[in-house]
Amino acid sequence: MTDRLADACALVAAAQPAACIFDFDGTLVDTGTLNTDAARATLTDLGLTIPELWLREAPLADLTALRRRLRADLGVPLPCTDAEFVDRARAHWLARAGLVRPVAHVAALARHLASVSVPLAVASANDGQVVRASLTAVGLTDLFDTVIAREHVTRLKPAPEVYRLAAARLSVAPHRCLAFENTDQGIAAAHAAGVPVIDVRHRAWTVDEPSGGGRAGGPIA
Structure with missing residues:
Protein backbone atom coordinates (compact mmCIF):
# COMPACT_ATOMS: atom_id res chain seq x y z
CA MET A 1 0.00 0.00 0.00
CA GLY A 32 -9.57 14.47 -20.12
CA THR A 33 -11.29 16.39 -22.90
CA LEU A 34 -13.92 13.73 -23.63
CA ASN A 35 -16.87 15.82 -22.44
CA THR A 36 -15.75 18.78 -24.55
CA ASP A 37 -14.95 16.53 -27.51
CA ALA A 38 -18.40 14.91 -27.40
CA ALA A 39 -20.11 18.31 -27.17
CA ARG A 40 -18.04 19.70 -30.03
CA ALA A 41 -18.83 16.71 -32.24
CA THR A 42 -22.53 17.03 -31.40
CA LEU A 43 -22.59 20.74 -32.21
CA THR A 44 -20.76 20.04 -35.47
CA ASP A 45 -23.42 17.43 -36.33
CA LEU A 46 -25.97 20.20 -35.80
CA GLY A 47 -24.12 22.57 -38.14
CA LEU A 48 -22.57 24.77 -35.43
CA THR A 49 -18.90 25.67 -35.27
CA ILE A 50 -18.13 26.85 -31.75
CA PRO A 51 -14.83 28.45 -30.63
CA GLU A 52 -12.69 26.03 -28.63
CA LEU A 53 -12.06 28.40 -25.73
CA TRP A 54 -15.78 29.13 -25.38
CA LEU A 55 -16.58 25.43 -25.42
CA ARG A 56 -14.05 24.66 -22.68
CA GLU A 57 -15.79 27.10 -20.36
CA ALA A 58 -19.39 26.30 -21.36
CA PRO A 59 -21.91 24.67 -18.96
CA LEU A 60 -22.06 21.43 -20.94
CA ALA A 61 -23.97 19.43 -18.31
CA ASP A 62 -26.79 21.97 -17.99
CA LEU A 63 -28.52 22.22 -21.36
CA THR A 64 -30.78 25.08 -20.26
CA ALA A 65 -27.72 27.11 -19.32
CA LEU A 66 -25.94 26.00 -22.51
CA ARG A 67 -28.82 27.24 -24.67
CA ARG A 68 -28.84 30.55 -22.82
CA ARG A 69 -25.09 31.02 -23.16
CA LEU A 70 -25.08 30.13 -26.87
CA ARG A 71 -27.66 32.84 -27.54
CA ALA A 72 -26.14 35.42 -25.21
CA ASP A 73 -22.50 34.94 -26.19
CA LEU A 74 -22.64 33.76 -29.79
CA GLY A 75 -26.13 34.69 -30.95
CA VAL A 76 -27.00 31.16 -32.06
CA PRO A 77 -29.80 28.82 -30.98
CA LEU A 78 -29.32 25.14 -30.16
CA PRO A 79 -31.25 23.58 -33.08
CA CYS A 80 -32.42 20.37 -31.37
CA THR A 81 -34.28 19.10 -28.36
CA ASP A 82 -32.46 18.34 -25.15
CA ALA A 83 -33.09 14.62 -25.72
CA GLU A 84 -31.54 14.75 -29.19
CA PHE A 85 -28.47 16.59 -27.90
CA VAL A 86 -28.01 14.04 -25.10
CA ASP A 87 -28.44 11.10 -27.50
CA ARG A 88 -25.90 12.48 -29.97
CA ALA A 89 -23.39 13.44 -27.28
CA ARG A 90 -23.75 10.05 -25.62
CA ALA A 91 -22.97 8.27 -28.88
CA HIS A 92 -19.85 10.35 -29.41
CA TRP A 93 -18.77 9.78 -25.78
CA LEU A 94 -19.34 6.03 -25.84
CA ALA A 95 -17.24 5.73 -28.99
CA ARG A 96 -14.32 7.13 -26.96
CA ALA A 97 -15.01 5.53 -23.57
CA GLY A 98 -11.89 3.37 -23.86
CA LEU A 99 -9.78 6.52 -23.54
Whole structure:
Protein backbone atom coordinates (compact mmCIF):
# COMPACT_ATOMS: atom_id res chain seq x y z
CA MET A 1 0.00 0.00 0.00
CA THR A 2 1.43 3.40 -0.97
CA ASP A 3 1.83 6.17 1.60
CA ARG A 4 -0.84 8.21 -0.17
CA LEU A 5 -3.35 5.37 -0.10
CA ALA A 6 -2.48 4.52 3.51
CA ASP A 7 -3.10 8.14 4.56
CA ALA A 8 -6.40 8.22 2.67
CA CYS A 9 -7.53 4.96 4.25
CA ALA A 10 -6.62 6.23 7.71
CA LEU A 11 -8.52 9.49 7.20
CA VAL A 12 -11.64 7.71 5.98
CA ALA A 13 -11.42 5.17 8.80
CA ALA A 14 -11.25 8.01 11.34
CA ALA A 15 -14.35 9.60 9.78
CA GLN A 16 -16.22 6.28 10.12
CA PRO A 17 -18.70 6.79 7.26
CA ALA A 18 -21.47 4.24 6.87
CA ALA A 19 -21.19 4.68 3.07
CA CYS A 20 -19.10 6.61 0.56
CA ILE A 21 -20.29 8.46 -2.55
CA PHE A 22 -17.90 9.33 -5.38
CA ASP A 23 -18.22 11.93 -8.09
CA PHE A 24 -17.30 10.56 -11.54
CA ASP A 25 -15.60 13.07 -13.88
CA GLY A 26 -12.22 14.09 -12.55
CA THR A 27 -12.68 12.30 -9.23
CA LEU A 28 -12.85 8.58 -9.99
CA VAL A 29 -11.76 8.80 -13.61
CA ASP A 30 -9.76 11.21 -15.70
CA THR A 31 -11.98 11.91 -18.69
CA GLY A 32 -9.57 14.47 -20.12
CA THR A 33 -11.29 16.39 -22.90
CA LEU A 34 -13.92 13.73 -23.63
CA ASN A 35 -16.87 15.82 -22.44
CA THR A 36 -15.75 18.78 -24.55
CA ASP A 37 -14.95 16.53 -27.51
CA ALA A 38 -18.40 14.91 -27.40
CA ALA A 39 -20.11 18.31 -27.17
CA ARG A 40 -18.04 19.70 -30.03
CA ALA A 41 -18.83 16.71 -32.24
CA THR A 42 -22.53 17.03 -31.40
CA LEU A 43 -22.59 20.74 -32.21
CA THR A 44 -20.76 20.04 -35.47
CA ASP A 45 -23.42 17.43 -36.33
CA LEU A 46 -25.97 20.20 -35.80
CA GLY A 47 -24.12 22.57 -38.14
CA LEU A 48 -22.57 24.77 -35.43
CA THR A 49 -18.90 25.67 -35.27
CA ILE A 50 -18.13 26.85 -31.75
CA PRO A 51 -14.83 28.45 -30.63
CA GLU A 52 -12.69 26.03 -28.63
CA LEU A 53 -12.06 28.40 -25.73
CA TRP A 54 -15.78 29.13 -25.38
CA LEU A 55 -16.58 25.43 -25.42
CA ARG A 56 -14.05 24.66 -22.68
CA GLU A 57 -15.79 27.10 -20.36
CA ALA A 58 -19.39 26.30 -21.36
CA PRO A 59 -21.91 24.67 -18.96
CA LEU A 60 -22.06 21.43 -20.94
CA ALA A 61 -23.97 19.43 -18.31
CA ASP A 62 -26.79 21.97 -17.99
CA LEU A 63 -28.52 22.22 -21.36
CA THR A 64 -30.78 25.08 -20.26
CA ALA A 65 -27.72 27.11 -19.32
CA LEU A 66 -25.94 26.00 -22.51
CA ARG A 67 -28.82 27.24 -24.67
CA ARG A 68 -28.84 30.55 -22.82
CA ARG A 69 -25.09 31.02 -23.16
CA LEU A 70 -25.08 30.13 -26.87
CA ARG A 71 -27.66 32.84 -27.54
CA ALA A 72 -26.14 35.42 -25.21
CA ASP A 73 -22.50 34.94 -26.19
CA LEU A 74 -22.64 33.76 -29.79
CA GLY A 75 -26.13 34.69 -30.95
CA VAL A 76 -27.00 31.16 -32.06
CA PRO A 77 -29.80 28.82 -30.98
CA LEU A 78 -29.32 25.14 -30.16
CA PRO A 79 -31.25 23.58 -33.08
CA CYS A 80 -32.42 20.37 -31.37
CA THR A 81 -34.28 19.10 -28.36
CA ASP A 82 -32.46 18.34 -25.15
CA ALA A 83 -33.09 14.62 -25.72
CA GLU A 84 -31.54 14.75 -29.19
CA PHE A 85 -28.47 16.59 -27.90
CA VAL A 86 -28.01 14.04 -25.10
CA ASP A 87 -28.44 11.10 -27.50
CA ARG A 88 -25.90 12.48 -29.97
CA ALA A 89 -23.39 13.44 -27.28
CA ARG A 90 -23.75 10.05 -25.62
CA ALA A 91 -22.97 8.27 -28.88
CA HIS A 92 -19.85 10.35 -29.41
CA TRP A 93 -18.77 9.78 -25.78
CA LEU A 94 -19.34 6.03 -25.84
CA ALA A 95 -17.24 5.73 -28.99
CA ARG A 96 -14.32 7.13 -26.96
CA ALA A 97 -15.01 5.53 -23.57
CA GLY A 98 -11.89 3.37 -23.86
CA LEU A 99 -9.78 6.52 -23.54
CA VAL A 100 -10.72 7.19 -19.91
CA ARG A 101 -8.21 6.46 -17.19
CA PRO A 102 -8.73 5.98 -13.45
CA VAL A 103 -7.56 8.64 -11.01
CA ALA A 104 -5.15 6.18 -9.44
CA HIS A 105 -5.23 7.07 -5.73
CA VAL A 106 -9.01 7.63 -5.66
CA ALA A 107 -9.72 4.42 -7.55
CA ALA A 108 -7.38 2.54 -5.20
CA LEU A 109 -9.24 3.95 -2.20
CA ALA A 110 -12.58 2.89 -3.70
CA ARG A 111 -11.22 -0.64 -4.19
CA HIS A 112 -10.04 -0.72 -0.59
CA LEU A 113 -13.38 0.50 0.74
CA ALA A 114 -15.24 -2.11 -1.30
CA SER A 115 -12.89 -4.80 0.02
CA VAL A 116 -13.87 -3.94 3.61
CA SER A 117 -17.58 -3.90 2.70
CA VAL A 118 -18.24 -0.14 2.82
CA PRO A 119 -21.29 0.54 0.57
CA LEU A 120 -20.31 2.73 -2.38
CA ALA A 121 -22.20 4.87 -4.90
CA VAL A 122 -21.40 7.15 -7.82
CA ALA A 123 -23.19 10.52 -7.98
CA SER A 124 -22.61 12.20 -11.34
CA ALA A 125 -24.00 14.94 -13.57
CA ASN A 126 -22.91 12.87 -16.57
CA ASP A 127 -25.08 10.45 -18.54
CA GLY A 128 -25.65 7.08 -16.88
CA GLN A 129 -24.63 5.02 -19.90
CA VAL A 130 -21.44 7.05 -20.16
CA VAL A 131 -20.66 6.57 -16.46
CA ARG A 132 -21.25 2.83 -16.52
CA ALA A 133 -19.30 2.29 -19.77
CA SER A 134 -16.37 4.27 -18.39
CA LEU A 135 -16.38 2.42 -15.07
CA THR A 136 -16.32 -0.82 -17.02
CA ALA A 137 -13.42 0.43 -19.15
CA VAL A 138 -11.30 1.09 -16.06
CA GLY A 139 -12.41 -2.00 -14.14
CA LEU A 140 -14.38 -0.25 -11.38
CA THR A 141 -17.97 -1.26 -12.13
CA ASP A 142 -18.26 -4.04 -9.56
CA LEU A 143 -17.26 -1.76 -6.69
CA PHE A 144 -20.45 0.30 -6.68
CA ASP A 145 -23.82 -0.60 -5.23
CA THR A 146 -25.59 2.14 -7.19
CA VAL A 147 -24.91 4.75 -9.88
CA ILE A 148 -26.89 7.99 -9.84
CA ALA A 149 -26.60 10.04 -13.03
CA ARG A 150 -28.18 13.06 -14.71
CA GLU A 151 -31.27 11.18 -15.89
CA HIS A 152 -32.18 10.21 -12.32
CA VAL A 153 -32.68 13.77 -11.03
CA THR A 154 -34.51 16.91 -12.09
CA ARG A 155 -31.77 19.32 -10.97
CA LEU A 156 -28.04 18.79 -11.41
CA LYS A 157 -25.23 19.82 -9.05
CA PRO A 158 -24.98 22.18 -7.18
CA ALA A 159 -28.53 21.09 -6.30
CA PRO A 160 -28.40 18.32 -3.65
CA GLU A 161 -30.72 15.83 -5.39
CA VAL A 162 -28.04 13.49 -6.71
CA TYR A 163 -26.50 13.06 -3.25
CA ARG A 164 -29.83 12.68 -1.50
CA LEU A 165 -30.85 10.00 -3.96
CA ALA A 166 -27.50 8.18 -3.69
CA ALA A 167 -27.80 8.11 0.10
CA ALA A 168 -31.39 6.89 -0.13
CA ARG A 169 -30.42 4.10 -2.54
CA LEU A 170 -27.68 3.04 -0.11
CA SER A 171 -30.20 3.19 2.79
CA VAL A 172 -27.83 5.47 4.72
CA ALA A 173 -28.63 8.89 6.17
CA PRO A 174 -26.76 11.65 4.26
CA HIS A 175 -24.81 12.78 7.33
CA ARG A 176 -23.49 9.21 7.73
CA CYS A 177 -22.08 9.25 4.19
CA LEU A 178 -18.78 10.68 2.96
CA ALA A 179 -18.47 12.26 -0.49
CA PHE A 180 -15.45 12.65 -2.75
CA GLU A 181 -15.53 15.60 -5.15
CA ASN A 182 -13.28 17.71 -7.37
CA THR A 183 -15.44 20.77 -8.13
CA ASP A 184 -16.94 23.60 -6.11
CA GLN A 185 -20.39 22.77 -7.52
CA GLY A 186 -20.07 19.15 -6.45
CA ILE A 187 -18.96 20.12 -2.95
CA ALA A 188 -21.90 22.53 -2.69
CA ALA A 189 -24.27 19.75 -3.77
CA ALA A 190 -22.95 17.34 -1.16
CA HIS A 191 -23.06 19.94 1.61
CA ALA A 192 -26.59 20.97 0.65
CA ALA A 193 -27.60 17.32 1.02
CA GLY A 194 -25.93 17.18 4.45
CA VAL A 195 -23.01 15.02 3.31
CA PRO A 196 -19.43 15.63 4.52
CA VAL A 197 -16.92 15.94 1.66
CA ILE A 198 -13.28 15.30 0.83
CA ASP A 199 -12.02 17.64 -1.89
CA VAL A 200 -9.65 15.40 -3.86
CA ARG A 201 -8.01 18.42 -5.53
CA HIS A 202 -6.12 19.18 -2.33
CA ARG A 203 -2.77 17.62 -1.61
CA ALA A 204 -3.67 17.28 2.07
CA TRP A 205 -7.16 15.81 2.36
CA THR A 206 -9.60 16.90 5.05
CA VAL A 207 -13.18 15.96 5.80
CA ASP A 208 -15.24 19.12 5.34
CA GLU A 209 -18.54 19.06 7.20
CA PRO A 210 -21.66 20.71 5.73
CA SER A 211 -21.48 23.37 8.43
CA GLY A 212 -18.06 24.42 7.10
CA GLY A 213 -16.03 22.77 9.82
CA GLY A 214 -13.43 20.18 8.99
CA ARG A 215 -11.16 17.58 10.49
CA ALA A 216 -7.60 17.89 9.29
CA GLY A 217 -6.04 15.02 7.44
CA GLY A 218 -2.39 14.36 6.87
CA PRO A 219 -0.71 15.04 3.55
CA ILE A 220 -1.42 12.50 0.85
CA ALA A 221 1.63 12.91 -1.35
